[in-house]
Amino acid sequence: METPALFIVAIVLCFGALLVLFFLVLRPRYGAIPVDRRRPQTYSENSSFSKVSQSLVDRMGGVLGKSGGPFHRALLYNAGVKLGPADFTVLVSVVAFLAGFLGTLLTTPVIGILIGVATPFVVRLVLSIRTDRRRGKFEAQLIDTIQMLIGGLRAGHSVMRSLEAAGLESEAPTSEELTRIVNETRIGKDARQALEETAERMGSEDFRWIGQAIQINREVGGDLAEVLEQVAGTIRERSEIKGQVRSLSAEGKMSAIVLMAMPVGVALMLSVINPGYMSVFVDEPVGNIMVAVSLVMFVIGGFWMSRIVKIKF
Template sequence: MSLTLIICLAGGIAVAALVGGVTMLFRSSADNVAEDRLGMLTGKGNARKRAEKEATVISKPLDDVPNAIEEMVSRFTDLSLLLEQANVAMPPSQFVMISGGLLAVGTIIPVIAGLPFWSAPLIGLTLGSLPLMLVVMKRRGRKNKFAKQLPEALELISRALRAGHSLGSGFHLVSTEMVDPIACEFGRCYEEQNLGIPMEEALDSLANRVPNLDLRFFATAVILQRQTGGDLAEILDKIGNLVRERFKIWGQIQALTGEGRLSGIVLLALPPVLFVVMLKLNYEYTMTLFEDPMGKQMLVGAIISQLVGALVIRKIVNIKV
């Protein structure tokens, strides 16, 4: 099989994956929002089931592809939970198709442009992993913002309980008086209770959607209080004070380890920067690392050393509170 045919086939697959992902995006956004919301909260998915039953014979083979992709991905990782934690309204199959399309496009472009062969997988992997990196970054930012909002939310619920309101009313107060992401999550928990889901299940679902240890403490405290009794308002005040003290200690640690983190960034960025400079100043001399057998071994050793150094530096400066 010729190189031109391989490029054409890969390009066709990439375009098909991108078009399929974008098409699924528009199809999912055109669904009835209220029915999908109700199906998601109740866990039954009645609206989605009815839509699948009413699908035509032509669309059924197309619908089997996303299901097969989701089933295959679920064997390795819970991608749907990751997307839910990042608040990304996208099916896992669509996410995989877009990532695969970017991977194929990134692999084809260097070949068409006449770049070195080793750059094709490097650029392809970079583009293919870009959606995952964006989702992880959004998940981390959402998680950090939720953690900063949690003490204020706990105090708000505590004041609502002291004023004679129920716990569900406190959740509703958080959803209306505060901003996302904590308003969205507590509002969803409040809606689940209105639909008849027990408080224990709603809190457990909230703790699974938001991977926060303090939130897990809150959920456990509420469940135990409902079973054994006690002053829930006082418990929430203590949890809120504990979270605030933890943030205070974390800020002090960040200030003390700032020099180490900056040194690590400089040390890790220095070899790649020098490589790019040498590649610009003396291309033939730098290409020895890719052409000479000893140069290849040196390059592999340098990359491994960089990775080990990055892990060691991260272990030193990353102190959990």
């Protein structure tokens, strides 16, 4: 039997294994009392695909446990993803399988496996980028948030009522975080702890100052609006310094992006112009080893440059 025929047989066996996995091992399990009897007014018949997918998510949740696995709830929340850990893990697993399968069809099995394995790491990188953007947006909205808090306090509202009003009038992610603080205090969590956790979650030293000002005012009293005015002035000066730092480090960031994009661009260009020249890296074992080593060096170099151009103060 020739190699193409073996490859087709392998694909058929893989799909057969998936069918057995979905319809025999992961078939939906029903509780002792059907949903239509427990909630007759709200029950709607789900399709077979929905039942199978829900069963798969439930089993994945049992495997991950309370920790949530690599895509835990805190990571997804900070990135602004509304899915649960089990749902998101199943989604990433399906995407990784499809990416690996397409990579195998378009290139070679080795490259396809590498693409499938790299997919969860790429998703984790995307979540990290979304988290940084969400935190940056929270920082940019902080001055307006303080002004709304000051307005509420001077109108005679309490601190929590001012936070609630600011949450209703703000945009995401500030609205989400302030609403979470108010809801957590309503169910019994200490306000100081809720504010500290929000500052930690957003990585915001400026918001930590606001929480400390609120806590000091609760303990010793005083004009909280006046204190927040001074805090707003300090944050405004820090924002100006951050803007100067970003402008000075923009050249280094652009250089890092260009250096990271050049190897990928050259490889794609050579693959189009002279496919035989790049086939050595795909067909030969030595070429596969060189590609793997290059990917490792690429990741290390990219991480190194990202640390160099990232300035903390």
